[in-house]
Amino acid sequence: MPWRAIISTVYFPFFGNRRSGQSLIEVLVAVALGALMLVSATVIIAPVLKIGTQTNRVQIGTALARELLDNVRAWSEGDWHYMSNLATSSQNRYYLSTSSSPFVSVTGTESIVLSTTTYTRCFYVEDVFRDAGGSITASGGSLDPSTKKVTVAYSWAGVATSTVSMYLTRNRNNVFDQTDWSGGPDQSGPVTSTNSMFATSSNILYTTTTGSLYINIPGY
Numbered sequence: 145m146p147w148r149a150i151i152s153t154v155y156f157p158f159f160g161n162r163r164s165g166q167s168l169i170e171v172l173v174a175v176a177l178g179a180l181m182l183v184s185a186t187v188i189i190a191p192v193l194k195i196g197t198q199t200n201r202v203q204i205g206t207a208l209a210r211e212l213l214d215n216v217r218a219w220s221e222g223d224w225h226y227m228s229n230l231a232t233s234s235q236n237r238y239y240l241s242t243s244s245s246p247f248v249s250v251t252g253t254e255s256i257v258l259s260t261t262t263y264t265r266c267f268y269v270e271d272v273f274r275d276a277g278g279s280i281t282a283s284g285g286s287l288d289p290s291t292k293k294v295t296v297a298y299s300w301a302g303v304a305t306s307t308v309s310m311y312l313t314r315n316r317n318n319v320f321d322q323t324d325w326s327g328g329p330d331q332s333g334p335v336t337s338t339n340s341m342f343a344t345s346s347n348i349l350y351t352t353t354t355g356s357l358y359i360n361i362p363g364y
Contacts, residue, residue: 201300205263208256209298209308212265215240216294217312219247224314227292230269234295237266265298272311280311289337290314325350
């Protein structure tokens with residue numbers, strides 16, 4: 145057999161096996177690098193997606209709280225007694241049923257499901273006190289029955305409850321709703337709440353029927 149033929153027979157198969165081994169190593173290295181890049185991308189992207197989701201929830205929760213606060217303001221402007229008749233303090237939670245007009249206050253907390261997240265919201269009312277100069281005080285002072293502090297509390301699963309507040313003042317229907325006059329005259333004023341009395345009277349029958357005033361015309 146010629147010398148060149150011997151070389152071809154002996155060495156070329158060995159060279160081919162080496163190239164196959166190198167190709168396999170290259171594939172394994174490429175797969176390892178790809179897996180590493182995929183893991184790295186996951187580590188980077190996952191927090192970004194989580195932050196984006198939380199940001200979206202914050203925006204939605206804040207919008208729902210503002211909506212309730214605006215509804216409470218419109219509700220109180222329709223009739224201040226809706227507001228003044230509610231029990232005060234943060235322990236008394238309410239939300240508004242907007243399916244009818246005027247709105248109706250409901251005791252408890254409202255749940256709203258948007259996408260896959262359940263949001264809760266409610267509001268509570270607090271009395272407001274003013275100092276001698278008329279400024280709102282944190283403690284002490286005189287009760288201002290024509291001003292209330294309304295706070296909306298809202299949250300969703302996994303986060304602490306947030307709040308947003310507003311002071312509401314009676315300015316469109318500055319009247320008292322009094323139906324009982326049986327206490328008679330001599331009520332000195334001005335007054336800050338209703339009772340069963342009035343200031344003066346002449347030819348008025350106020351004790352015949354509770355809640356009614358009759359004009360007493362002499363001779364009839």
